[in-house]
Amino acid sequence: MSQSELTIPGGHEVVMEASPYGIDKKKLGMWVFIVSDACTFGAFLFAYGYMRIGAPVWGTPFGFSSILNGMVMTAVLLSSSLTMLAAVRAAQADETASVRKWMGATMLLGAIFAGLHLREWFNLIGEGWRLFYNPTGGAAQFGATFFSVTGLHLTHVVTGVIALAFVARGYNQGRYDQSHIETAGLYWHFVDLVWMFVFPLMYLMNAH
Amino acid sequence: MSSNRELTMTSYVGIGVGLMMIVVVEVILTYQHLPSRTLLFALLCLACLEAYVAIMYLMHVKYENPILYWTIFPATLFVLVFLCYLFPDAFRMFNMRLQ
Numbered sequence: 001m002s003q004s005e006l007t008i009p010g011g012h013e014v015v016m017e018a019s020p021y022g023i024d025k026k027k028l029g030m031w032v033f034i035v036s037d038a039c040t041f042g043a044f045l046f047a048y049g050y051m052r053i054g055a056p057v058w059g060t061p062f063g064f065s066s067i068l069n070g071m072v073m074t075a076v077l078l079s080s081s082l083t084m085l086a087a088v089r090a091a092q093a094d095e096t097a098s099v100r101k102w103m104g105a106t107m108l109l110g111a112i113f114a115g116l117h118l119r120e121w122f123n124l125i126g127e128g129w130r131l132f133y134n135p136t137g138g139a140a141q142f143g144a145t146f147f148s149v150t151g152l153h154l155t156h157v158v159t160g161v162i163a164l165a166f167v168a169r170g171y172n173q174g175r176y177d178q179s180h181i182e183t184a185g186l187y188w189h190f191v192d193l194v195w196m197f198v199f200p201l202m203y204l205m206n207a208h
Numbered sequence: 209m210s211s212n213r214e215l216t217m218t219s220y221v222g223i224g225v226g227l228m229m230i231v232v233v234e235v236i237l238t239y240q241h242l243p244s245r246t247l248l249f250a251l252l253c254l255a256c257l258e259a260y261v262a263i264m265y266l267m268h269v270k271y272e273n274p275i276l277y278w279t280i281f282p283a284t285l286f287v288l289v290f291l292c293y294l295f296p297d298a299f300r301m302f303n304m305r306l307q
Binding site for chain 1: 217220221224227228231232234235238239244247248251252254255258259262263266267272273275276279280283284287288291292294295297298299301302
């Protein structure tokens with residue numbers, strides 16, 4: 001196993017063992033966060049399934065226009081993953097201007113996704129759906145599960161956009177390096193990954 | 209760190225298009241009026257396929273040290289699958305309800 005030696009003031013030598021995972025400690029920390037967050041989303045989706053099975057009548061409020069909106073949201077989020085990959089590639093090649101451009105594109109696509117998401121929310125609220133109220137007379141839990149799961153995901157997207165802005169600014173100022181861009185990218189792909197489950201389970205299973 | 213065997217940007221765009229095609233298939237299946245259980249099973253299978261591709265290629269796990277994969281994923285999958293242990297209780301709740 002490879003080892004790196006570190007000499008500290010005073011002449012003592014410390015032998016630092018390399019990570020067995022062979023990845024940067026920031027990335028490893030992000031993986032641990034992703035695992036815990038995956039379990040959080042898993043628990044939310046499980047609660048949704050549990051309540052849906054236990055309810056006699058479940059709301060199916062999504063018409064084709066909502067599904068189409070969801071598809072556009074998916075395309076926007078997938079595109080943002082690709083722009084994030086381009087930003088990581090640019091950071092690895094040490095192309096600062098390119099990193100700025102691709103990070104900017106990723107943040108813009110994230111903001112568009114959040115806007116489309118909020119539009120869907122406002123449409124539902126306009127139709128009378130609330131956290132604990134179903135205007136069609138079915139199970140009230142639909143609102144609770146839909147707004148909590150999609151709200152948690154939306155929080156991740158908004159937090160991700162803010163985090164990307166901080167990382168891009170730090171990289172631009174020379175305080176951060178490519179490993180920070182890679183770590184931020186890992187988080188952003190996870191947000192995309194979660195949506196791959198949220199869209200079919202929360203939208204497609206509730207389409208009429 | 210990631211190795212030099214990584215895909216080109218064009219290949220990543222191809223993966224993105226492929227993932228979007230899976231979403232289109234999911235939407236088409238939704239409007240085939242399949243029984244709920246069949247639709248749920250099909251959507252979950254497709255979502256898992258998308259997740260696998262995203263984890264392996266977009267999140268670069270395919271190019272990392274395999275120990276990362278074997279440390280993280282079996283344990284996470286175990287937790288997520290065992291959450292379903294309580295699902296029969298939802299059926300009990302449904303069947304015990306006053307008719």
